[in-house]
Each structure stands twice: as structure tokens, then as C-alpha cells.
Amino acid sequence: MAPLKSWLEIDSGSHFSLHNLPFGIISTTSTPKPHPAVAIGDQVLDLQIFTEGNGFAALSTIQPHQAVFSRPTLNDFAALGRPMHRVVREYLQTVLLEDGPFPGVLKENTSLRDNALIAQKECHMHLPMHITDYTDFYAGLHHAYNVGVLFRGPQNALQPNYKHLPVGYHGRASSVVVSGTPIRRPNGQILTDPAVKEPILSPCRKLDMELELGCFVCKPSAMGEPVSIKDAPEHLFGVVLMNDWSARDIQAWEYVPLGPFNSKNFGTTISPWVVLIDALEPFASTGLQNDIKPLAYLDERERKSHYTIDLSVELTTDSGNSSTICKTTATNLLFSFPQMLAHHTVGGCPFNVGDLMGSGTISGEGKSGKGCLLEQSENGKVSIRLSDGQERVFLQDGDEVTITGVCGGEEGAYVGFGKCSGKILPAMEIAT
Amino acid sequence: MAPLKSWLEIDSGSHFSLHNLPFGIISTTSTPKPHPAVAIGDQVLDLQIFTEGNGFAALSTIQPHQAVFSRPTLNDFAALGRPMHRVVREYLQTVLLEDGPFPGVLKENTSLRDNALIAQKECHMHLPMHITDYTDFYAGLHHAYNVGVLFRGPQNALQPNYKHLPVGYHGRASSVVVSGTPIRRPNGQILTDPAVKEPILSPCRKLDMELELGCFVCKPSAMGEPVSIKDAPEHLFGVVLMNDWSARDIQAWEYVPLGPFNSKNFGTTISPWVVLIDALEPFASTGLQNDIKPLAYLDERERKSHYTIDLSVELTTDSGNSSTICKTTATNLLFSFPQMLAHHTVGGCPFNVGDLMGSGTISGEGKSGKGCLLEQSENGKVSIRLSDGQERVFLQDGDEVTITGVCGGEEGAYVGFGKCSGKILPAMEIAT
Numbered sequence: 001m002a003p004l005k006s007w008l009e010i011d012s013g014s015h016f017s018l019h020n021l022p023f024g025i026i027s028t029t030s031t032p033k034p035h036p037a038v039a040i041g042d043q044v045l046d047l048q049i050f051t052e053g054n055g056f057a058a059l060s061t062i063q064p065h066q067a068v069f070s071r072p073t074l075n076d077f078a079a080l081g082r083p084m085h086r087v088v089r090e091y092l093q094t095v096l097l098e099d100g101p102f103p104g105v106l107k108e109n110t111s112l113r114d115n116a117l118i119a120q121k122e123c124h125m126h127l128p129m130h131i132t133d134y135t136d137f138y139a140g141l142h143h144a145y146n147v148g149v150l151f152r153g154p155q156n157a158l159q160p161n162y163k164h165l166p167v168g169y170h171g172r173a174s175s176v177v178v179s180g181t182p183i184r185r186p187n188g189q190i191l192t193d194p195a196v197k198e199p200i201l202s203p204c205r206k207l208d209m210e211l212e213l214g215c216f217v218c219k220p221s222a223m224g225e226p227v228s229i230k231d232a233p234e235h236l237f238g239v240v241l242m243n244d245w246s247a248r249d250i251q252a253w254e255y256v257p258l259g260p261f262n263s264k265n266f267g268t269t270i271s272p273w274v275v276l277i278d279a280l281e282p283f284a285s286t287g288l289q290n291d292i293k294p295l296a297y298l299d300e301r302e303r304k305s306h307y308t309i310d311l312s313v314e315l316t317t318d319s320g321n322s323s324t325i326c327k328t329t330a331t332n333l334l335f336s337f338p339q340m341l342a343h344h345t346v347g348g349c350p351f352n353v354g355d356l357m358g359s360g361t362i363s364g365e366g367k368s369g370k371g372c373l374l375e376q377s378e379n380g381k382v383s384i385r386l387s388d389g390q391e392r393v394f395l396q397d398g399d400e401v402t403i404t405g406v407c408g409g410e411e412g413a414y415v416g417f418g419k420c421s422g423k424i425l426p427a428m429e430i431a432t
Numbered sequence: 433m434a435p436l437k438s439w440l441e442i443d444s445g446s447h448f449s450l451h452n453l454p455f456g457i458i459s460t461t462s463t464p465k466p467h468p469a470v471a472i473g474d475q476v477l478d479l480q481i482f483t484e485g486n487g488f489a490a491l492s493t494i495q496p497h498q499a500v501f502s503r504p505t506l507n508d509f510a511a512l513g514r515p516m517h518r519v520v521r522e523y524l525q526t527v528l529l530e531d532g533p534f535p536g537v538l539k540e541n542t543s544l545r546d547n548a549l550i551a552q553k554e555c556h557m558h559l560p561m562h563i564t565d566y567t568d569f570y571a572g573l574h575h576a577y578n579v580g581v582l583f584r585g586p587q588n589a590l591q592p593n594y595k596h597l598p599v600g601y602h603g604r605a606s607s608v609v610v611s612g613t614p615i616r617r618p619n620g621q622i623l624t625d626p627a628v629k630e631p632i633l634s635p636c637r638k639l640d641m642e643l644e645l646g647c648f649v650c651k652p653s654a655m656g657e658p659v660s661i662k663d664a665p666e667h668l669f670g671v672v673l674m675n676d677w678s679a680r681d682i683q684a685w686e687y688v689p690l691g692p693f694n695s696k697n698f699g700t701t702i703s704p705w706v707v708l709i710d711a712l713e714p715f716a717s718t719g720l721q722n723d724i725k726p727l728a729y730l731d732e733r734e735r736k737s738h739y740t741i742d743l744s745v746e747l748t749t750d751s752g753n754s755s756t757i758c759k760t761t762a763t764n765l766l767f768s769f770p771q772m773l774a775h776h777t778v779g780g781c782p783f784n785v786g787d788l789m790g791s792g793t794i795s796g797e798g799k800s801g802k803g804c805l806l807e808q809s810e811n812g813k814v815s816i817r818l819s820d821g822q823e824r825v826f827l828q829d830g831d832e833v834t835i836t837g838v839c840g841g842e843e844g845a846y847v848g849f850g851k852c853s854g855k856i857l858p859a860m861e862i863a864t
Contacts, residue, residue: 133606138690159688164631165621169690170602170697174565174782175655184656186779189597189727199596201727201778223607223699224616224860250779256591258570258601259691265602265781267655295621295633297862346633347618347682348860349697350606428656428780430729 003412005098007107008117010041015406015416017041018096019282021089022273022417023074023238026123034072034126037118038092039273039418044123045092045106046116053112058102059091073130074274078218078237079353085218085237086278125272127178128240129216129354134176134268135344136212136244136358137168139335141288143361146375163292166335166343168360171244172265176356179241179271179420185397185427186266188250199253203427206248206380207395210361211313211371211403213330214242214270215337216354223350229300232338235351238274239307239337241403241420242358245269248374248394268358271403271420279415280307283407287333297346298339305336309405309417311362313371318398321388326371328364330405397426435844437530439539440549442473447838447848449473450528451714453521454705454849455506455670458555466504466558469550470524471705471850476555477524477538478548485544490534491523505562506706510650510669511785517650517669518710557704559610560672561648561786566608566700567776568644568676568790569600571767573720575795578807595724598767598775600792603676604697608788611673611703611852617829617859618698620682631685635859638680638812639827642793643745643803643835645762646674646702647769648786655782661732664770667783670706671739671769673835673852674790677701680806680826700790703835703852711847712739715839719765729778730771737768741837741849743794745803750830753820758803760796762837829858 004018016022016039026037026044037044047069056062062084068076077085094100095107106112138144144167148157161167177183185207189199218237221227227235244264251263287306293299309330316322335343340357363371370376376384377393384392395401400423406416436450448454448471458469458476469476479501488494494516500508509517526532527539538545570576576599580589593599609615617639621631650669653659659667676696683695719738725731741762748754767775772789795803802808808816809825816824827833832855838848 133604160629161621161631161685161688165686167686167690168693170604170693172565172602172781173605174784174787175780177655184780187658188779189593197592199593199727201729204779223609224857226619226860228863247779253593254597254599255689255691256593257687257691258599259687259689261600261602262776262779262781265776266779295631297633344694344697347620347636347679347694347698348607348616349604349694352606355606425656428658431660 003410004093006096007098008041008096012411014041015414015418017412017414018093019413020275020279020415021092022275022279023077023128024273025073025126025128027126028118028123036069036071036074036077037123039120040096042120043117044120046118049116053116055105055112055116058105059087061087074128075130075354078129078216081219082234082277085276089276089278125178125180128272128274131173131176131356132352132354134171134173134356135168136171136360137166137335137340138360139166139333139340140360140362140371141334142332142365143363143371143375146363146370150379163290163334164294166340168340169259171268171358175265176268176270179269181269181422182425183245183267183269183422184425186247186250186262187427187430188247188262189253190249191253201430204247204250207424208246208248208373209313209395209401210244210246211311211326212242212244212361213359214240215357216274217351218353220353221345221351224348226348227341227345229297229338229342232341233277233305235341236277236337238276239280240274241271241405241417243269243401243403243420243422244358269420269422271417273418275415275417280407283308283415285331287331287336290334297342300336300339305338306331306333307407309407311403311405314402315386315392316400316402317386317388317390319388321386323386325376325384326369328362328369328371330362332362332364333359395424397424399424435842436525438528439530440473440475440528444843446473447846447850449844449846450525451845452707452711452847453524454707454711455509456560456705457505457558459558460550460555468501468503468506468509469555471552472528474552475549476552478550481548485548487537487544487548490537491519493519506560507562507786510561510648513651514666514709517708521708521710557610557612560704560706563605563608563788564784564786566603566605566788567600568603568792569598569767569772570792571598571765571772572792572794572803573766574764574797575793575803575807578795578802582811595722595766596726598772600772600776601691603700603790607697608700608702611701613701613854614857615677615699615701615854616857618679618682618694619859619862620679620694621685622681623685633862636679636682639856640678640680640805641745641827641833642676642678643743643758644674644676644793645791646672647789648706649783650785652785653777653783656780658780659773659777661729661770661774664773665709665737667773668709668769670708671712672706673703673837673849675701675833675835675852675854676790701852701854703849705850707847707849712839715740715847717763719763719768722766729774732768732771737770738763738765739839741839743835743837746834747818747824748832748834749818749820749822751820753818755818757808757816758801760794760801760803762794764794764796765791827856829856831856
């Protein structure tokens, strides 16, 4: 299939081709209250202005719900459900299509074009969703194995439960921030000398990033009522890139017996544009083969519910120089988002629209595919050489980490996520 | 000090004396939309009706904020801050006081009395707060020790970090429910035969309760900015009873390496009335003595920030018979809520108004003080005999667990929490 062509000029390398149309929340100088938009090329279509300008006149099904396009988050749009997301996205594709059926809506409506199409660089991006609960999984098999080898050796690298269920933990919704938000190095208790057994309060010395995907839920489920693996896809709104910043030394001391806590809750960064599940479907794939047969409630029976997303991580130092420190793909997961949701709800845990699930760190095989510095530096033992000659084992103040992700190899038809970036600020001074 | 006496008739054994005035969210047949009230004796003062009836006419400071009393949660009232909570509670005390200065407000205003004072049994209780994030700690020293002995023996019962920091994990906000909500026994993966290493999906066979306190936060703190131990009390709104239902067999299989997950997120019950910190102050106490000196950011220097709350747990079987299965006090905690908040934020984790912190299971010394069945039955090995002759090691379907808590030994001056109850429903049938 040839790439869809728009009457708008879109760079053929853009993440935001007409095949994508991801949703986000913007504010601008002229409309300072956050509101929805879709990304197209290096512009956005401001959905509040588009709605006010009667842009949805030719789509009667959305008209009773048009107020969702003036909300400060995408939750109400998400809550309309996947059939409505599909209808709206496809309608916007036809509006933007070179020879689409509705040229009067926008293409030939110069005053609405002038108002509703805005350069992305003039938009301030906000968290796309009000995040109600956040759960982080651990479904990256190579990551779990590599970390297990570091701490328990290759014989016991994976815990006995690992292949039977998507291991996960509840995260901190309040500390999820949008790309571009600085991340302050956390202070915390660390054990510098295990022989002494007395921790100190110190700025984290093993600050790390984690390459992940996040997936938002768009359909609520009641307490006590599981979401079946068959129904789970209808509960998923869309996908973002995620950097689950981690303080490895704080984690090592605090995590027994109840899991990671302050080592994770100082910040988690997500990309601003939610790529809808429908936009990802052409890139659907199986994930990693599980060599055990999962219990029936997790059995997807060959369904392709992973996505071939090329992922990379860049580290930019205070010299301004950037180095690609990881390249991998999102198929390196043992469990899919539908499986995560089916497992999360099997005991009756209720979900709300706006709940976020993280995939866990995605690592490929081989050193260049390792999705966090803990793995790459073997917990601080091996230096990573950057292109400006600097070396790292963990992150330094002033380092900026940028995750990118994109589907498809065809010019003009990319479905990408843009960037998920965060820069490290020095720790707060500890009051004495 | 003699008990404060009201012109309202209040049973001398009531948890809701004039010394208390806890806040909650009610709905009634005549006002079906949830809104705030305070409990007084066996009645409530409906704050929406009281406000509409000009009840706050003599309290000018609250007047710009009176809309908080028609909200469906207490979050906006909480956000006014502790000085305002104090002013409002003390004003309501004077309004209800036998010889108070404002008899015209309510005592002699029969039409407002008739409308605003409602029997508790005619009120439907709702979650008092919209819960933004929920964290559960593990600060009950005897509980942590007893559980540690069961799984690791007495030599290694407490992990090395235990006395240095309040160990905690992020919980699931969506599954916190108000007292009276039935709790469905969860299904989940359990390992019936460790030799086989293949889990089954099954209704939980080791369903447990946990006796805890919960504390709501009323003051936000920004990402990257710790709340000092000195400032922490001003961030605390009030306290509720909490039952952190637990599925011990699901927990045993799932919890490595990231902590409890589905074993906890099927339901957490809280009592409906939030007892303000000011109401608890007369019962302030030190908690358990920590035999290590905590780091400075956790050092309370003799401040009494625990409360002497007599706690008990009743188990009511399907025969209708109730047995008291636990009696203890809330001073059996190694860390206080201010210490929990100081630790939770030391790395920069942001807080919102409505965040909930659980204390962890509160167990006293001795068998009758054990705050969960895991401890009492030694993980299923020792039966607990109930007063109707039945025996339990864990909870059966139809069992109702009721936690109560009350401060003070003086008739007519109790500051209590009422009840925190939940009844077990059978597991959902597993689709095959």
C-alpha cells in the first residue's frame, strides 16, 4: 500500500504521518488552557479550535460528545471507547487526505486552517491523561534475565513465577510526568558499606533510566470482575514511550520484602502523544515465545498483540553531544498489554479510565540492546564510552536521556511516538 | 477535664462524643448526592444543609470557602489546611455545646435542627475522600517480626533495613472501598505443590485481614521537594481504620522480586469517618522504642506522634455469632505517620490532597494482639476457636470482619472511629 498523502506538507521522515494521528494535550499562547490536539507532520490540529470551527460537521456520531475536545486531559475522549476512537481518527485522516471527500471542512476553509493548524514548536505539551493508577510490569524477558544474572547468577536468574505471570508492582501515579520535565536526582538511604549495616542519607549514586512502553486504559472494569483476555484489547486506549527512572542503590537497600518504593517514585517520564491502538495494528506481531504454556486466562492463542516498534535511547551530556546507547524493538516482551490487564484484574482489581500500565524494561539480546544502564554497566563495573569521549556507568547531573520509538520502514508512512526526554538536575541539598 | 456536654442527647458510650466530630460523606433519601457531614452521637450534622441554612453565619473565616460543604468528597475541605479544620471543628463544638455562645444557630433554630440533624442509620456512607495515591507501610514491629519468624526464623525475622526506614509499597487506590462494601474472594495463581512448580488458577485458600490505620494527606508537596519531619504534621488531615485484605497464597507465589500485587489489590476497606488529627491530639503518645537511632530526616526527638487508640477485631460467622479475635493498641508502631511522610518524600515523590498512607498491620505482643490471621494461625497451622464453636485458620465465605477503634477511657468523651467492616463473598466462577 502506498503511503497516504495529505494536502498538508509532511516530511517523509516524520513520526507523525497521516497513518498515525496520535492524540495529545497542548496549550498555546492564544489558548493557554490545556486541550486536545492530534499531531500531523511538524504541526498539530488543535481539536478544540477544530470543533468550535464546526470541523466535525460531517461526523454526526461524535457530535453529542464534542465537549471532550475542550477538556484538559484525554480521559473523556478515551472513555468514549475504541469504536469511537476509530471513527474520529479515520474521519480526521479523510479531512487531511489529499483527495478526501470533505475538502470544505479544512483544506479549503482557510480561516479554520489558519487557526486550527499550529506548529508543534509553538505548543506546550502536557500530560495526555489524568493518571488514576499506575502499574509497572516486568515483562522484558532479557532485562529480567540480565538483572537476575547480576544478582543471583545464571542458574537462578529468573524467579520461578516469571514465565507464568506478568510480574508487576503498583507504581506512583503522582510522579508520572510529561517529556521535557526535569528529573531531580533523589536523595535516599543507601548502604555504602554492607559490613557496617548503617545506611547514610545521600544523593543517589546509581541513577538509571529504563526503556519502557506505557499503555493507557480506556474502559473501566468493576471491582470483583475480571477482564478476560478476549475482551482486554477493547480496554486499551493507546501507547506512549516511558522512562522509568530508577535509583539502584536506594532500591538495593529498601526493596526487601515489599518491592521498589522511593527508588522509583521520584519520577517516571512519558512521551506526550498517545498513539492509538488502531494506528499500531498494521505493525502487530507476536512477542517473545514463552516456553511454558500459560494458564488459560492468559492464553492469547497466536493473537498478535505486540508491536514492532524500533526503540532507541540517546544520552546527551553537558557537552551537548549525543550518543545512542541502546537500540532494540518492542517485541522483546514475554507478555502483552492484554495479558497484563487480564492478569491484573483476575483477582478483581478495578480499573478506571486513565490507568497506566508500564511494560517493564525492554532489552534485546546483546549489549547494544540493553535497555538500562544497570545491565549495560553490569551494575557499575563496565564503563560505557560515549561519542564525546566521556564515560558513564550511571547517569550524571546534566545528562539528558531521550527515548524514541517508531513503527514502519516506509518513507511517508511512519507511525512514531516522537520523543520521551528528561534531564537530570542535581539532588536537593540535605538539611542538617 | 469533665466531658464536654451537648444539648443533643449523646449516649455516654458513643464513639462520636462532642470531643470527636469526625468528618464523612453521606447521602440520604432527600439529598441523594454525596456531601459532607460530621458524626455526633447516633446522628450526623449534614454540613450541606447546615451551610445552606446559614449555620456558618458566625464564622466569617469559612464563608469564602463554604462550597466545600456541598462537594462529593472531603478533598476540598481537607485542602483548606489544618488551621481551617481546627477553626471549623471548634466552631461546630461551640454550636453543639450545651451552653455555647451561638444558641440561635442550631439549638434554638428548630427548622434547621429538623433538617440538618439526621439519624446515622438513615445515612448512606461513601468513601470520605477521592483517593489519589495509596501507599501501605509495614510499621507494625511485632507484625513484621512475627511474619519474619514464620518465613525466615527468629534469627533473620527482621530485614536489615527494617528499623532504619518505614518499609512500604505503593498500593492500588482504585480498590480502596468504604466500610460495608462486600469483598469478593479473589482468584489468582497459587502454587499448591512446590515440587511441581506449576501454579493453578484458583480461588484464594488463605484469605486474610490486616488491622491497620490509614492517614489522609491534606497538603500537596511538589515533585523534588521533600516534606521535613518538622513540617509533616501540617500535611496530615485525619485518620481512619483500615482492613488491608490479603491473599496469602497468591502473595507467596507472586511477590518475588517486586512485592505484593494481586494479593492486595482486590480490596482495602476503610472506615467512613475521618477523625481529625486535632481530635486525636489529647491521646498523643510515643510509639514503640526504636533501638537504633534513625537518620536525622526521620528523627522526631521525643515528639508524641502516635495515638493511644484501643483497637479490636471481631469475626462474625454465617451463624451470626461474633468473636473478638484481636485486641491491641495503635502505639504498637515503630514509625509514625509524620515519619512515613518524611521518608516517602525524601527522594522527591510528590503528594496530592487525598493521598492515603496505611500504617501496616498493627499487632501487639502475645497471641490475642496479633493483627492478622497469618500470625494467629501461624500460616494455617493453628486453629482459632470462635465463640460459636467454629474454627478458622483463614477467612471463609460469609465471614464478616469488623475493626473498631476508640480513644479515651472516660464516659461521654470518647473519640472513636466507629466500624470498619467487610463481608466475604464467594469467588467468581472461573471461566473454562
